[in-house]
Amino acid sequence: MPPVISVKNLDHYFGHGQLCKQVLFDINLDIYAGEIIIMTGPSGSGKTTLLTLVGGLRSAQSGSLQILEQELCGAKKGQLTQARRSNGYIFQAHNLHGSLTVLQNVRMGLEVHNNISSAEMKTRSAQMLEEVGLGDRLNYYPDDLSGGQKQRVAIARALVGRPKIVLADEPTAALDSKSGRDVVSLMQKLAKEQDCTILLVTHDNRILDIADRIVYMEDGKLINDRAVVAAS
Ligand code: ADP
Numbered sequence: 001m002p003p004v005i006s007v008k009n010l011d012h013y014f015g016h017g018q019l020c021k022q023v024l025f026d027i028n029l030d031i032y033a034g035e036i037i038i039m040t041g042p043s044g045s046g047k048t049t050l051l052t053l054v055g056g057l058r059s060a061q062s063g064s065l066q067i068l069e070q071e072l073c074g075a076k077k078g079q080l081t082q083a084r085r086s087n088g089y090i091f092q093a094h095n096l097h098g099s100l101t102v103l104q105n106v107r108m109g110l111e112v113h114n115n116i117s118s119a120e121m122k123t124r125s126a127q128m129l130e131e132v133g134l135g136d137r138l139n140y141y142p143d144d145l146s147g148g149q150k151q152r153v154a155i156a157r158a159l160v161g162r163p164k165i166v167l168a169d170e171p172t173a174a175l176d177s178k179s180g181r182d183v184v185s186l187m188q189k190l191a192k193e194q195d196c197t198i199l200l201v202t203h204d205n206r207i208l209d210i211a212d213r214i215v216y217m218e219d220g221k222l223i224n225d226r227a228v229v230a231a232s
């Protein structure tokens with residue numbers, strides 16, 4: 001089986017001309033179906049940049065970045081949009097819409113798939129919320145939920161479309177340790193059920209054990225798991 005995510009010799013630059021700054025240097029990383037990879041490293045080292053490139057949220061400039069065997073480096077807008085549809089995203093701030101109910105927020109995760117009827121969207125969203133333990137909160141608004149509950153809604157929204165890849169950027173940063181743990185355990189369980197690949201950025205040492213593999217980013221360079229062990 002080819003890797004689900006295959007990054008080769010990837011460089012990335014922000015800005016132009018004199019202000020041009022290289023933030024990623026020769027990144028190489030292969031991730032396979034069903035793997036949970038945790039990426040750690042200091043603030044400003046390039047973790048979010050790499051995650052957004054993998055997610056098709058920004059264009060890859062140099063090297064090779066293949067997602068589900070599609071090359072994203074030099075890809076057209078339409079291809080990036082297509083790539084984004086195969087991913088679920090979970091961010092540090094849950095990014096829920098305050099004016100929409102919990103159910104409507106999760107439904108948003110299905111609206112990029114235009115082959116699903118309105119009734120089915122509702123059923124699937126409600127089922128997903130049941131799975132994350134919020135079956136009795138469908139008509140609540142985000143403001144009426146705790147931080148951990150909001151993050152569980154964000155997980156439901158990310159996973160309701162059964163994505164092949166879930167990208168999570170510090171999903172537990174705003175949570176206490178118990179809620180943080182619950183949230184990642186839930187991600188792990190749902191991902192294993194759906195055979196989905198997770199790339200998760202975190203500073204939270206308490207959740208490292210859910211990873212199949214840990215990679216470390218420093219100054220825009222990625223060090224694989226063996227090197228981390230050797231260096232520590
Ligand atoms: P991390 O997620 O590891 O904290 P980032 O990927 O956010 O790191 O940032 C890596 C580097 O790129 C930092 O030096 C940051 O200032 C810079 N950077 C991030 N986003 C932008 C941007 N949109 N424009 C210019 N520089 C950026």
Ligand code: MG
Nearest residue numbers: 047048049169
């Ligand atoms: Mg970041």
